[in-house]
Amino acid sequence: MTFWFFALGLPFAAYGAFAVARSSLAAKALVAFPRNRPAGTVLCAVAWFWTAYELDTIGIEIFDRFLKAFPFELWILAAVLTVLTCWWMANLLPIRGVAAIFMLFPAELFPVIRLEPTAWRLALVVVAYICAIIGMFGMFYPWRIRQALAWLAAAPSRVAASGVVCLAVGALLLALGCVL
Numbered sequence: 098m099t100f101w102f103f104a105l106g107l108p109f110a111a112y113g114a115f116a117v118a119r120s121s122l123a124a125k126a127l128v129a130f131p132r133n134r135p136a137g138t139v140l141c142a143v144a145w146f147w148t149a150y151e152l153d154t155i156g157i158e159i160f161d162r163f164l165k166a167f168p169f170e171l172w173i174l175a176a177v178l179t180v181l182t183c184w185w186m187a188n189l190l191p192i193r194g195v196a197a198i199f200m201l202f203p204a205e206l207f208p209v210i211r212l213e214p215t216a217w218r219l220a221l222v223v224v225a226y227i228c229a230i231i232g233m234f235g236m237f238y239p240w241r242i243r244q245a246l247a248w249l250a251a252a253p254s255r256v257a258a259s260g261v262v263c264l265a266v267g268a269l270l271l272a273l274g275c276v277l
Contacts, residue, residue, distance in 0.1 A: 098213050101206050101221050102274030110267025116260025123260065124250035131189050131243040140194025142179045147201050149175035189239035196239070199232030217273050224270070 116123040130136065149171040152164055164171055183190065203225040210218040235242045249255050 098210050098215075098218065098221070098277060099274045101209065102270045102277070105221065105224055106267045106270030106274055108267070109263045110271055113260045113262070113264025113267050116256050117264060120253040120256040120260070124253060124256045127246045127250040127256070131192050131239070131246060133191050134187065137187065137190030137194055138179075138183050140191055140198065141182050144194050144197030144201065145175040145179045145182070146172070147198065151201060151204055189243055192235050192239040192242045196232040196235030196242075199228040200236065203229050215277055217277060220270065220273060224266070 112123075115126075152160055153171050164174070182193075186193065206221060206225050210221055231242075249259055
């Protein structure tokens with residue numbers, strides 16, 4: 098459980114500190130991110146290979162019948178789909194990559210924390226559900242996420258406020274990771 102507190106707390110705290118300390122630079126980064134091709138390529142590859150991993154380990158017979166017809170089929174499909182996605186869906190690809198990761202990580206988190214005795218595990222559950230909802234929305238409406246990021250970046254006070262919120266959430270998660 099400590100791993101997940103740190104895995105989720107560090108990005109929140111890093112963005113929060115950056116947004117509070119350098120609001121104008123954070124605003125430029127928020128506006129540039131949705132069309133950042135290298136970030137989109139990396140996030141897309143991570144998402145497709147993570148999907149292949151999940152399908153390889155989930156153990157649903159109907160999926161296994163079609164997706165494990167020959168050795169390494171899932172991994173080959175992940176590589177091919179990464180290339181095709183980067184080629185045909187380059188527009189707003191970083192948002193789609195983050196959205197996919199937001200939808201995938203709860204599948205790894207929930208089995209680990211399910212039987213933890215502390216009620217603080219619910220902090221991770223809440224963050225995971227919020228991320229999953231944002232991921233689902235962002236996958237289908239990436240332009241709305243881009244618009245939200247542009248709106249956020251339009252005023253330095255909004256960037257700083259979002260930074261304070263993210264820094265507080267990140268600090269809470271990191272503190273829980275140290276204590277529990």
